[in-house]
Amino acid sequence: MTDFDLSEITKAQIGLNFERYSLIDNPFPMTGVSKENPEFYAGRDKTLETLRRYIIGSYSAPGWSGLVIVGENGMGKTHTVKFMRDQINLQLSAKPKNEKCRANFIAMPASFEEIYIRTIKNIGQSDFISLLWDAVSDDFKSKFNTQESLNLLSSGMNLSFFEDTIEINELQKNLNDWSLFHEFLSQKPISKGNMLKICEDFLKEIILDKNMRIVCSKLLIEKGVQEECWRWLTGGKLYKEEKSTLGISSDFNTKNTMEALKSLINLYRKAGYRRLFIMIDQFEDMIKQGERSRLNFLVELRDLIDSIQLSFSMVLASTPLEWETAKQAHPAFSDRFSGPANLFPLEPEQMKSLIETYLTKARPKNYNGEKIFPFTSEGIEKIREITNGNPRRALETCHILIEKGKGAGYRPIDVNFVMNNTLVE
Numbered sequence: 034m035t036d037f038d039l040s041e042i043t044k045a046q047i048g049l050n051f052e053r054y055s056l057i058d059n060p061f062p063m064t065g066v067s068k069e070n071p072e073f074y075a076g077r078d079k080t081l082e083t084l085r086r087y088i089i090g091s092y093s094a095p096g097w098s099g100l101v102i103v104g105e106n107g108m109g110k111t112h113t114v115k116f117m118r119d120q121i122n123l124q125l126s127a128k129p130k131n132e133k134c135r136a137n138f139i140a141m142p143a144s145f146e147e148i149y150i151r152t153i154k155n156i157g158q159s160d161f162i163s164l165l166w167d168a169v170s171d172d173f174k175s176k177f178n179t180q181e182s183l184n185l186l187s188s189g190m191n192l193s194f195f196e197d198t199i200e201i202n203e204l205q206k207n208l209n210d211w212s213l214f215h216e217f218l219s220q221k222p223i224s225k226g227n228m229l230k231i232c233e234d235f236l237k238e239i240i241l242d243k244n245m246r247i248v249c250s251k252l253l254i255e256k257g258v259q260e261e262c263w264r265w266l267t268g269g270k271l272y273k274e275e276k277s278t279l280g281i282s283s284d285f286n287t288k289n290t291m292e293a294l295k296s297l298i299n300l301y302r303k304a305g306y307r308r309l310f311i312m313i314d315q316f317e318d319m320i321k322q323g324e325r326s327r328l329n330f331l332v333e334l335r336d337l338i339d340s341i342q343l344s345f346s347m348v349l350a351s352t353p354l355e356w357e358t359a360k361q362a363h364p365a366f367s368d369r370f371s372g373p374a375n376l377f378p379l380e381p382e383q384m385k386s387l388i389e390t391y392l393t394k395a396r397p398k399n400y401n402g403e404k405i406f407p408f409t410s411e412g413i414e415k416i417r418e419i420t421n422g423n424p425r426r427a428l429e430t431c432h433i434l435i436e437k438g439k440g441a442g443y444r445p446i447d448v449n450f451v452m453n454n455t456l457v458e
Contacts, residue, residue, distance in 0.1 A: 051395075051435070051439060053439075053443040054406070054407045054435065054438070054439065054443055055396060055397065055400050055402055055406060055407075056392070056395045056396065056435075057395045057396070057397060058395055059395075059432060059435045059436060060391045060392055060394055060395035060435075061391055061428050061429070061431040061432035061435060062428055062429070062432060063429070063432050064429060065107065065424065065425030065426065065427075065428045065429045066111075066425075067109075067111040067112040067115055068112075068115075069115070070115070070119055071112050071115050071116045071119065072394070073390060073394070074112070074113070074116045075386055075387045075389075075390035075391070076379055076383040076384065076386045076387035076390070076424065077109070077376070077379075077383060078386075080113070080374055080376065083374050084100075084113070084117055084374065087100050087348075087371070087374075088117070088120075088121060088310075091308060091310075091346045092125070092134065092307065092308060095343065096342050096343060097338055097341065097342050097343075097345055097346070097369070098346045098371070099338070099346065099347050099348070099349070099369050099370035099371065100346075100347075100348045100349070100370060100371050100372050100374065101316075101348075101349045101350075101351060101356060101367075101370045101371075101372045101373045101374070102114065102348065102349065102350045102351070102372065102373065102374045102376065103350075103351055103352070103353050103356050103372070103373035103374070103375050103376065104350075104352070104353070104375065104376030104377070105352060105353065105376075105423075106352065106425075107423040107424060107425030107426055108376035108377070108378070108423065108424060108425075109376055109424045109425070110314065110315075110350035110351075110376060111140070111314050111315075111350065113350065113376065114138060114312040114313075114314050114348055114350050115138060115312075115314075117136065117310075117312060117348065118136040118137070118138045118310070118312050121134055121135070121136040121310055122135065122136055128307075130305030131305050131307060132307055133305065133306055133307060134306060134307055134308045134309070134310065135301060135306055135308075135309055135310070136309075136310035136311075136312060137151075137152050137155045137156070137309070137310070137311055137312065138155070138312045138314065139151045139152065139155070139311065139312065139313050139314065140314045140315055141314065141315040141318045142313060142318075142319065143318075143319075144287075144319075144330070145287075145290055145291075145329075145330055145333045145334065146268065146287050146290045148294065148311070148313070149268075149290050149293050149294045149297070150267055150268045152294070152297060152311060153266060153267055153293075153297060154267055156297075158259070158263045161252075161263075161266075162252060162253060162259075164300050164301065164304050165236075165249055165252065165253050165300065166253060167303075167304035167305060168236075168239055168299075168300045168301075168303035168304040169232065169235045169236065169253075169303075229250050229251065229254055229255070232250040232253055232254055233246055233247065233250045236249060236250060239296060239299045239300060239303050240292075240296040240299070240300075241292050241295070241296065242289050242292040242293065242296065244265075244281040244282065244283065244285075244289070245266070245285075245289065245292070245293060245296060247279065247280055247281055248262045248265050248266055248279060248281060249262075249266070251279055251280075252266070258278060258279060261275045261278070261279060262279065265279070265281070265284065265285055266285065267285075268285050269285075270284055271284060291333065291336065291337060291340075294337055295337070295340060295341060297309075298341050298344065298345050301344065302343065302344040306344065307344065308344050308345070308346055309344060309345055309346070310346045310347070310348060311345075311346070311347050311348075312347075312348045312350075313347065313348070313349050313350065314350045315350065315351075316349040316350060316351040316355070316356075316359075317351045317352045317354075317355030317356075320351070320355040320356075320358050320359050320362075321355065324362070327358075327359075327362055328362055328363060331359060331362060331363040331366040332363065332366070334347075334366060335363065335365060335366040335369065338369050347370075349370065356373065377422075378421055378422025378423060379417060379422040379423075379424060379427070380422070381413075381414055381417060383422075384413055384414075384416070384417040384422065384427060385405065385410065385413050387424060387427065387428075388405060388408060388413055388416075388427070388431060389404045389405050391428070391431070392404065392405065392406075392408075407435075407438060407443065407444075407445050407446050408431075408445075408446045409445060409446065409447040409448070411447060411448045412445075412446045412447045412448055412450065412451050414448075415448045415451040415452065416430055416431065416434075416451055416455075419451070419455055430455055433454070433455070434446050434450070434451060434454060434455070437450075437454045438450065
């Protein structure tokens with residue numbers, strides 16, 4: 034029988050002690066891949082201010098705003114757009130109605146349709162239902178509010194009298210879940226079919242595509258078909274019987290994409306969001322496609338931008354060569370973006386700030402020593418020289434040097450140590 038002893042885990046954890054470096058752990062990532070939710074943005078104060086000003090300017094402006102962030106691989110584009118997304122959602126999404134903003138992040142979309150599909154999947158089914166509900170008019174919501182309204186319906190009042198009687202909208206105060214709503218829909222003489230028709234009527238000005246409007250209404254009202262509705266809205270295939278049950282004629286297809294994206298943006302605006310930001314990372318992957326596909330993609334995005342105008346912003350992250358290719362392929366598209374905000378190789382002080390910030394995050398609370406210890410200023414400059422100022426490569430190198438320094442008896446990470454423990458290209 035195999036000895037299943039897990040005590041080695043504890044021993045291994047003890048062996049990872051970095052106390053002699055005045056660190057809780059190795060703060061540098063083994064690979065320089067950006068975290069899903071970056072905790073900080075270091076080394077690029079001017080860039081950070083550019084981003085902040087862009088967001089503030091977009092918030093104040095009534096129309097469209099676009100920004101492009103340009104940098105070679107490893108310069109921190111992904112980290113930048115994720116940080117922007119998180120700060121927008123953290124600081125602006127909880128503001129009062131008509132003052133709040135939302136940002137969604139999409140990495141490496143393979144097509145225009147994928148921008149829509151990933152955007153709606155990022156929202157999630159539950160939040161999308163809430164978005165729909167907030168987007169329909171107060172008049173619609175006022176039909177489904179207090180217990181008094183249920184009593185009026187159950188006593189046989191007709192719809193027109195009911196509409197004239199109920200004035201106060203307290204739906205969201207009274208509904209912690211959908212149970213009371215569905216109980217209401219089962220009352221007579223108001224039928225579920227009537228409510229679907231009313232819901233569709235209110236969504237007409239927001240959602241132009243008929244099938245999408247039908248599916249959104251049923252997602253909001255018919256609890257039993259929500260799985261099928263969500264699958265259709267996110268580009269999934271439905272069986273013939275499922276489409277018949279929903280009352281739609283076809284699967285979601287690429288022809289719907291433009292109207293679907295417009296509808297999403299309109300939903301946010303009607304739901305009380307001042308602005309929706311869509312962040313597209315690795316935009317260069319679309320530009321690397323064939324000339325025809327590339328041009329079609331850029332034209333579709335330009336058409337979307339021109340047809341929305343209000344409450345919509347887009348941030349693109351691209352490598353320099355591919356952004357130049359996009360500009361040459363379709364100047365009218367690139368003209369709709371400000372910038373670029375360039376992410377150049379880090380200068381000496383920027384590299385020092387980057388490394389210092391990572392070290393600070395891993396210090397014990399009572400630490401008051403040298404901020405860059407165990408690195409020396411000369412050692413950091415050598416790291417910058419070896420990595421050509423590339424943040425991703427520098428962070429990976431720092432991780433290796435911390436590990437090797439610990440293994441060598443907690444050696445200071447000076448120029449000689451850096452040169453002896455890294456491969457100089």
